[in-house]
Structure formats: C-alpha cells, structure tokens
Amino acid sequence: MSLSEKNLAFVMHCGEMGSRWGFNRTIGQMCGLLTITKEPMTANEIADTLSISRGNVSMGIKELQSWRLIKVHHIPGDRKEYYGPAGSIWDMANRVFEERKKREIDPTLSLLRDNILEEAHNDDERFAQQQMQEIHDLLETVTKWSAELQRLSPEQLQSLMKLGSGIGKVLDFKDKILKKPGKE
Amino acid sequence: MSLSEKNLAFVMHCGEMGSRWGFNRTIGQMCGLLTITKEPMTANEIADTLSISRGNVSMGIKELQSWRLIKVHHIPGDRKEYYGPAGSIWDMANRVFEERKKREIDPTLSLLRDNILEEAHNDDERFAQQQMQEIHDLLETVTKWSAELQRLSPEQLQSLMKLGSGIGKVLDFKDKILKKPGKE
DNA sequence: ATTAAATTTCTGAAGTTTTTGAATACAAAA
DNA sequence: TTTTGTATTCAAAAACTTCAGAAATTTAAT
Structure with a gap:
C-alpha cells in the first residue's frame, strides 16, 4: 500500500x-x-x-x-x-482531551489541593498559595466545562459551536433573564 | 534561597x-x-x-x-x-494556549487546507479528504472560540465560567429568542 | 581603556526515548 | 500434534534531548 x-x-x-x-x-x-x-x-x-x-x-x-x-x-x-x-473525528479529539486530562490535569489538581489545605506561615507562603489557588480554580473550570461539553446533545453542541461571537450577546440575555425574580 | x-x-x-x-x-x-x-x-x-x-x-x-x-x-x-x-495565572494560561495554537494548530490548518483544495481522484482519496475536512472544521472552531474568549470582558468571562451546566439551558433560551421574528 | 559583573553560547557527556529485529508466544488449521 | 500464519515481547542499538561547566560575549562602572 x-x-x-x-x-x-x-x-x-x-x-x-x-x-x-x-x-x-x-x-x-x-x-x-x-x-x-x-x-x-x-x-x-x-x-x-x-x-x-x-x-x-x-x-x-x-x-x-x-x-x-x-x-x-x-x-x-x-x-x-x-x-x-474508533469513532468520528470529534470522538477522537474528545478521547485525546479526556486522556490528557486524566494524565495531566487530575494529578495536578490533587497536588494543588494538598498544598492549599496546608496553612501558610508567612507572606511568601501566602503568595504561593494564592497563585496555586488560582491555578486550581482555572483547572477546575476547564474540567467542569469539558464534562459539560460531553453531556450536550449533538444538536446543542452544533448550536454552541456556531455561536462564536454571539456568545457575548447570549450572556447578556442570560443575565437579564436570570435577574428577573422567579427564574433559576 | x-x-x-x-x-x-x-x-x-x-x-x-x-x-x-x-x-x-x-x-x-x-x-x-x-x-x-x-x-x-x-x-x-x-x-x-x-x-x-x-x-x-x-x-x-x-x-x-x-x-x-x-x-x-x-x-x-x-x-x-x-x-x-508576565501576568496573572489566566494571562499565562492564555499565553501557553495561544503559543501552542501558533505552533501546532495553525500549521496543521494550512496543511489541511492545501489538501482539501486538491481534487480527489478516487474513493479512498475522497474519504481521506472528508476526514481532513472534519479535522479542519474542528480546529477552526477551536480557533474561533479561543479568539472569542479573549475578546470577552472579564465580567462576561466570569459569567461564562460560572455557567457550567447552565449552558444547556442558555442554549435553549437562545434558540427560543433567536427564533422570534425581528431578533438578531 | 580597563576591569569586573553579569549573561549567553557552545560542546561533549550523560540520560532518555524510540526503534529494530530476533526470539517467543499464541491460536487456528491441517 | 504439528505446522503455519500471526502477534507480542524484549534486549540491544540508534537517535534524540538535556545538562553542566568552560569559554566567549556583553554591559556597565571606574
């Protein structure tokens, strides 16, 4: 061949x-x-x-x-x-992402958690912890989002993907809607 | 030290x-x-x-x-x-992402484009092109989205990040709203 | 200009990863 | 049970990457 x-x-x-x-x-x-x-x-x-x-x-x-x-x-x-x-391109991309998350993000998150729980004894340690907290939050958000994407129906996904620059507008809608009493 | x-x-x-x-x-x-x-x-x-x-x-x-x-x-x-x-954690994560995009995604995209423009001469080539088209579209979407994220205001970003599983609902809103005549 | 402090570049040695190909194992067919 | 076609393993070789430390360069002060 x-x-x-x-x-x-x-x-x-x-x-x-x-x-x-x-x-x-x-x-x-x-x-x-x-x-x-x-x-x-x-x-x-x-x-x-x-x-x-x-x-x-x-x-x-x-x-x-x-x-x-x-x-x-x-x-x-x-x-x-x-x-x-083993599947569509989207499936494969997902697999790679998932697998890398497991190998890179998850261990990092657990190390950061350990670290953040520890008590800081001085200014330097406090600073280090703050930074680690930020990294932790960022990684956790990424994790949450990737899980979210996988839960969406293909149609929703399609819809989301096409959204592009519309995302700003939609966010504004959302804020307005959620601010009304009796919602969410 | x-x-x-x-x-x-x-x-x-x-x-x-x-x-x-x-x-x-x-x-x-x-x-x-x-x-x-x-x-x-x-x-x-x-x-x-x-x-x-x-x-x-x-x-x-x-x-x-x-x-x-x-x-x-x-x-x-x-x-x-x-x-x-050089900046906040978020800045740094962005830089890494941006830089990797430049080094990995962009060259891949241009190679894929070249390939897709070529004419397919048989079934195998047609299949290969289809797959490449899908990869291309996926990467392009990622690119578009990352640009989008960087354009959002910090508040919008915050809002988006917290959204989590709310994303499904918001998409539904969006569909409803956009379907009404006279919008968008 | 000279000196001194600091940074950068370069080289080969050490370490790591990848690859090969021969040996081995496996499982179906004869 | 033996043969045969196939897949896997593994040890040694090749390729690649990283690193320390010496030498060269730059920069700034005197």
Whole structure:
C-alpha cells in the first residue's frame, strides 16, 4: 500500500505533531494513517506503508488502544486483525482531551489541593498559595466545562459551536433573564 | 534561597508536566518557581534554588521569554536582571494556549487546507479528504472560540465560567429568542 | 581603556526515548 | 500434534534531548 503525496504529507505531519498530543512520532503517524484510510488496515500494511518495523507497529497499536483511538475489525475466515479509527473525528479529539486530562490535569489538581489545605506561615507562603489557588480554580473550570461539553446533545453542541461571537450577546440575555425574580 | 517542602513539590511537579505543556523539565520548574515566588528572582537565585547550572537557566529564560511567560524587572543601582511572571495565572494560561495554537494548530490548518483544495481522484482519496475536512472544521472552531474568549470582558468571562451546566439551558433560551421574528 | 559583573553560547557527556529485529508466544488449521 | 500464519515481547542499538561547566560575549562602572 502506498499513499498519495498529499496524504503522505498529512501522515508525516501527524507524526511531527504526535509528541505534542501525548504520544511519539510513529504513533502519531499511525493514528493519522488509520484516520484517513477508508478500510481498516493490518499491522503489516501499516508497517509497510510507514516503513517501520513490525514490532514498533505492535507497540503503537497497544498504545493507541489504550487511548481508545482505534479499534479492531475481523474478517471472517481471515485471522489477521484489521485496525481502524474508533469513532468520528470529534470522538477522537474528545478521547485525546479526556486522556490528557486524566494524565495531566487530575494529578495536578490533587497536588494543588494538598498544598492549599496546608496553612501558610508567612507572606511568601501566602503568595504561593494564592497563585496555586488560582491555578486550581482555572483547572477546575476547564474540567467542569469539558464534562459539560460531553453531556450536550449533538444538536446543542452544533448550536454552541456556531455561536462564536454571539456568545457575548447570549450572556447578556442570560443575565437579564436570570435577574428577573422567579427564574433559576 | 530555599523552598518549603510543599512548594518544592509543586515546582517539581511543574517540571514533570513541563514537557506536556511544550517545554522541558527544567523550564517547567523555572516557570513554576517564578509563578509562586512573590519577588522576582535573579538567574543565579533560580540556578541555586533548583540546583541547575547557570547556563541552563539562561537558556530557560530565553525560552520562557519567547513564550511571553516571564518578564524582566530592574532595580535601580543593581545591574542584575530580576525575573517574574508576565501576568496573572489566566494571562499565562492564555499565553501557553495561544503559543501552542501558533505552533501546532495553525500549521496543521494550512496543511489541511492545501489538501482539501486538491481534487480527489478516487474513493479512498475522497474519504481521506472528508476526514481532513472534519479535522479542519474542528480546529477552526477551536480557533474561533479561543479568539472569542479573549475578546470577552472579564465580567462576561466570569459569567461564562460560572455557567457550567447552565449552558444547556442558555442554549435553549437562545434558540427560543433567536427564533422570534425581528431578533438578531 | 580597563576591569569586573553579569549573561549567553557552545560542546561533549550523560540520560532518555524510540526503534529494530530476533526470539517467543499464541491460536487456528491441517 | 504439528505446522503455519500471526502477534507480542524484549534486549540491544540508534537517535534524540538535556545538562553542566568552560569559554566567549556583553554591559556597565571606574
């Protein structure tokens, strides 16, 4: 199997970005490749297409599975495993975000909580705690929002996404409405 | 200078997270340290506190400046440079986000655009293009939204942040309101 | 100009991560 | 049970990143 020039460029780009998203180059490439390939691929096809070793592909598959980004397909009468993306682009983006939250934000939050509970003994410590409190609040907001986004129906999401610069206006509405007695 | 046990834990944690945010361990530590330290520090103080070489600190400073996360202070009659955070926690988070957008999202978007403009010659290419289109749209939405967030007034932002699960309701309001003739 | 204080750059050593490919394990078919 | 096609593991090699400390440079004071 071989890729068109443009598709190859995309896959290589995914490799370069890979480490930014939390995995390494090869795994990034694999993820990109499987995402733009219509039919699920075997491990050998992946190895050939990307010119990497079979062992490396095996590792990559395991990793991508742990991120729940790819899933296995089977073809009756064929004992090879075929791999394809685990969902829509939006699903995949969500998975990456969720997984990174688990690995980065959650541990940070718990460390910050520990720290904030401690009593401050002097001005410097007080300052440090204030800053940590702010980081904590920020991260918590991000967490709350990401959970919120996942709870929205696709239509609501669509609606929200299209909102763009309308958000300011909507906020103003909301304030007006909520200020009226008897609401919320 | 030396850090309390808890503060040290925070700084070290920043180091571990550092690479996730786009820089390396030492630079992460430096960023954490400067963020929770009330008074701006000299390069030598940083080196001593973190037990790293002076040269390393110099590199780190340059990098953190390129991210616009720290700024220099001067004390009259003292030729040393003193470094402190470049703004509030929210500012800094914004900077990191903005900078990463510039380094990751923007190049990806332009590659995707190139690719989407090309004509598809067969089914596989058509599928690849569809997927890329979806990624493109998603990234563009993220871009639009982040710009939007930065345009909001602090009060609006506050209001939005507190919204949480209220977002669903507000969207419903919006739909109702916008459906009425004579609005928007 | 000279000196002294401070910062930056550079290099190779040390450390870390990634990759390969051979060995191993597994599971279905013969 | 053996063979065969497949997937996984693992140790060693390669590639990459980070770092300390020496050398070079800049800056400011005398």
